[in-house]
Amino acid sequence: MSSVTAIKKDSIWSGGQSPMKASYGKLMMWFFLLSDAFTFSGLLITYGMIRFRHLAFDAETMGEFAFSREYWPIPEEVFQAVPFLHGVSAPLVFVGIMTFVLILSSVTMVLAVEAGQRMDKKAVEKWMLWTLVGGITFLGCQAWEWSHFIHGTENGLDLTGDGIGDFFGANLTFNEYGPSNFAALFFFITGFHGTHVFSGVVLNYIVYYNTVTGVYERRGHYEMVEKVGLYWHFVDLVWVFVFTFFYLV
């Protein structure tokens, strides 16, 4: 009996301390992010399944690429527009800029966390503001991307075979780029990610506001910056996967 109590006392899991050396809030943020990762994985794997369910474009047998509802489109043929450069084909350039913006705002977030650990209020304010700028810029870019996707290209999709476009852009049931599910998945996956970015911007703003008004300084620590930072990096992490599986592959 006495040996059992001795083992129990030695174990870090027997209570009275944090075995994972992380606060309650941080742990719960991690487990929330794990469940959110499952949600996004479910969406991206569904994209894979539906894509495999459709015919793939093959340049050797089909020749020049053209939009068709018969096969899954090549992403770089769909996403090649850039604001202010109408008619210029720049595949993946705009989405590359968006990726870069989001990664940079992740960097400024780590710098805010680092400043918070030093109790440097001014630096936290500065880096949180930059993070907000990055997040809002990304959302603006995504709004443009959606708008362009919905309104479509100048040529549109020729359905009657007379060389004149009959359908332009995309909605949830029909689109000029490929099978219906292509646009549906685009709206759902980038939309769900965009919603996360939006919530992230709101949370970042609250943290910024609380920093400016001195809430964290009075509290004696800036752990809230770290917790919201975890969420913000997760949003960036998801985008890395969306970028690969929606735009590159």
Added chain:
Amino acid sequence: MASEETSNIEIKPANKEKIRGIWKVALYLAIITAIEFVFAFTMDAGFLRTSIFIFLTIVKAFFIVSEFMHLGHEKKSLVYAIILPMVFLVWLLVVLLKEGSYIFDIGF
């Protein structure tokens, strides 16, 4: 009253080494993204290119989770609590991709 409280707080100097480390990771992420673009434009689509993309994506994910999210510096038990459940996704991926091709093959 408030200014009295704040004046007691000691601001530690910036940890130069740590900040340099953060920018270094950012540079790695930018370089890997640039490499992905090079492959996207110079290589024909196929199994090999897709594999390269997935590998580079996982490298980027590693840097973000390990350095930015600081998971690489947490306790082992926390690291495994987050990483191990991800294993379930591998099976889901394999099964659903197979299912998708099968539905295509039978023309449903």
